[in-house]
Amino acid sequence: MREVRVRFAPSPTGALHIGGVRTALYNYLLARKHGGKMLLRIEDTDQNRYVPGAEEYIVQALKWVGIEIDEGQGVGGPHAPYRQSERKPMYKQYAEKLVADGHAYYAFDTEEELEAMRERLKNAGAALPQYNSISRMQMRNSLTLTEGEVKALLNDGVPHVIRLKVPRKEEIRLNDLIRGWVMVHSSQIDDKVLMKSDGMPTYHLANVVDDYLMKISHVIRGEEWLPSAPLHVLLYKFLGWEEDMPQFAHLPLLLKPTGDGKLSKRDADQMGFPIFPLDWVDPNTGEKAMGFREAGYLPDALVNFLAFLGWNPGTTQELFTMQELIDAFSVERIGKAGTKFDIHKAQWFNQQYLRGRSNDDLAAYLMASLTQEGIKCDREKALKIVGVMKERVVFPKDFWEQGKFFFYAPTTFDESVASKKWNEDAVKVLVKFRESVLTLESPDANMFKATLERVTQELGIGTGKILQAVRLSITGMGGGPDLMVIMEVIGKEEVAARIAYAIEHLKLKVA
RNA sequence: GGUCCGUUCGUCUAGGGGUUAGGACACCAGAUUUUCAUUCUGGUAACACGGGUUCGAUUCCCGUACGGACUACCA
16 A cells, blocks of 8 residues: 655744645644655745735744644645745646646736636626636637747737647546545536746646645545536546556535534634634734634643544544544545534533643642742742642633632622522521631641531531632632632631622622 | 535434334423432434335435535645
8 A cells, every 4th residue: 555645734824824734734643643754835825915924824833733843834844845935946847848738828918808818708708708718719828829929929928828728528537535536527617727926836827736746645625616626637647657646535614603604713802712823923914813722722631622623433432533533534434524613512622631630730820820920929829729720621711710719709799699609598608607616726628618517517607508608708709619628728817808798898788 | 607525413423225213412491419410211303305116215216406525837
């Protein structure tokens, strides 16, 4: 079997879309599964759309999610350079060869002439107003001009492109790994530009030439490429590379969560979830977008989630490490239908992975948040907080955001809880509890608990009846982790102070 | 418009000529938890439609509908 060599070939026109990450992931999984190579090639043949920083972003993003590049931009390799703009001189000879072999031709038409042609065809009621086997005979190209005229134009440096001479009647067949045989008639394909007038190849030429030169065995890419895949097959044939043609696998698209249509940044913004792996600031517009990383997603959770968007192992196992994904992966099990993007599932994965982290790691997350807030906290305390919060967080930042009461006394109290649970009995208990607590010697959770129970017993009030009021006085909220542990963490003075404040503050409300 | 691709619970999906159509997320209910969350148990919920083929079709075939992609000297 041929060595598996796959490539991820993004265009540096902005931040890497999450769908792109999934494409890269599937490529990577296949490469690793078969002990093959994963390449990264930058497809920057459109100089107009180049966005500074995009390439670095792509490299960083792949690195963050754990997709390792064996060969390509950023790491080098035997087929360098891996940036198509730097490979510019290599493409022309293949285009020229196609011309020499009668499979391509020079075209000198101006933009206006092209526009006029389309207009004319449209008015004539043509199904598709394009440059093809019929219309090309009315245009200015090396098929209609004499050899001498063509030479003269070329010598004069008249701007021109090289177009593929697509056969008039030919059934083009393509065996896609995911979709099976796809048949397209050549009459449906237009004479695509192969070399642009600026001397750069178009995607179609560059992609085929590079995949051949880099010995790519499988082309795994988004479904948006399926319509032009037959064109690529034609190119392999005309270039005499049929034997080395890679296998194709066109991935189903990622769709927006509600309604229909391709997932876009707009949808993500509207629904408040990220669409890029990392934070991104558009250098042209200055527009900022939050990344999955910054939103608190763990890379292994994101990878697991992404892997399941369009693929499944055929078992009921849901949680997979990268290595397990590699072992279980197969292109055959990739689905055909588009996949709606459900951020809930991503959150669930994140929660699962976060729980899987050691308390030491989690404490580190919390301490990082605290440092940002300018709060000092020793490791022991952080460990305690993390231990009691672990089962209730989705994101690392939740330790801080949902646990602020560990560091700040509440200044406001949840109205609905106060109105329901704050009453004379509660206040009675709190007053006495506060006094008792102050007499304790560095109390732990159990001592707080014992004290509270003793007080309620003495007053003949059920602990359950007033516990939420106690919680309210300490945290300002009606829910949260083990209250006794909270008290242990903040200490008896703080407990006493908060109770006093709460009694004072809530007095008016109740009266 | 044309070409191509697709269609199983709300979502991701398993399955596949005869099944109580399975799982996960979400949702709902009960239990546990002194609260909330967790956890556990249970529940609601799907084969787009119409024709064939067949003893039998959700599964195979053909249409229709719906959705998507593509239709640039962009990738």
